[in-house]
Amino acid sequence: MSGGAQGFAALYERRHPLIRAYLRRRLGPHPDLVLDLVAETFAHALDRRDQFDLRRGPASTWLIGIAHNLLIDAVRRGRVADAARLQLGMERIVVEDAQLERIERDSGSELARALCSLPADQRDAVERRVLRDEPYAAIAVGIGCSEQVVRKRVSRGLATLRRKIEEKESA
Numbered sequence: 001m002s003g004g005a006q007g008f009a010a011l012y013e014r015r016h017p018l019i020r021a022y023l024r025r026r027l028g029p030h031p032d033l034v035l036d037l038v039a040e041t042f043a044h045a046l047d048r049r050d051q052f053d054l055r056r057g058p059a060s061t062w063l064i065g066i067a068h069n070l071l072i073d074a075v076r077r078g079r080v081a082d083a084a085r086l087q088l089g090m091e092r093i094v095v096e097d098a099q100l101e102r103i104e105r106d107s108g109s110e111l112a113r114a115l116c117s118l119p120a121d122q123r124d125a126v127e128r129r130v131l132r133d134e135p136y137a138a139i140a141v142g143i144g145c146s147e148q149v150v151r152k153r154v155s156r157g158l159a160t161l162r163r164k165i166e167e168k169e170s171a
Contacts, residue, residue, distance in 0.1 A: 008049065012042055014168075015060055019067050021112070025131050026071055037074060041067040060165050114161055122157030129154045 019041055023034045044066050045052075052062055115123050124143070128134045129150070136154075140147040 008046055011045075011059055015063055016042065018060055019063050022064055022131070023067055023071060033074070037067060037070055040070055044070065058162060058165055061162070114164060117164070118157050118160060122153045122160070125150050125153035126157040126161070130158070 016038060020034055020038050023037050023041075024031075027033055027037075041063060045063055052059065056062070115127065118126065125139060128139045128142075129136065134142075136147045136150050139150045143150070
């Protein structure tokens with residue numbers, strides 16, 4: 001990833017609402033945990049920015065992958081790891097209750113808008129597969145179609161979301 005500190009700051013400004021929304025949907029109403037994971041996600045990304053490869057997908061996909069892995073690690077450990085943040089010398093941010101309430105109120109908006117723009121069948125497939133981590137087979141049984149149909153819906157939905165993200169990034 002190029003662009004130095006300013007480039008990374010711009011990436012953070014554009015993508016932190018998406019990462020916050022992704023984590024919020026997975027964690028529920030726990031804004032303090034969401035914020036800790038968002039901070040660790042971006043600290044991890046900053047520390048490993050040389051591993052980003054645009055040929056594998058946009059930065060938002062890379063960041064969601066990092067957030068997803070950190071979330072799984074946090075669930076296993078029973079706490080949010082802070083190794084990357086500490087390695088970079090970043091202090092833990094303390095957020096007041098009023099700020100937490102505002103974050104909670106606003107956190108799902110960008111992701112929710114993007115998902116709502118998808119056709120219902122694609123939205124349902126993407127939410128169940130990507131956000132809830134359900135296996136394709138279970139989704140197919142749940143909606144009464146083949147696993148291949150579910151895979152197509154997820155693929156098309158993610159492709160549409162990727163195009164929208166790329167269009168927004170280039171605007």
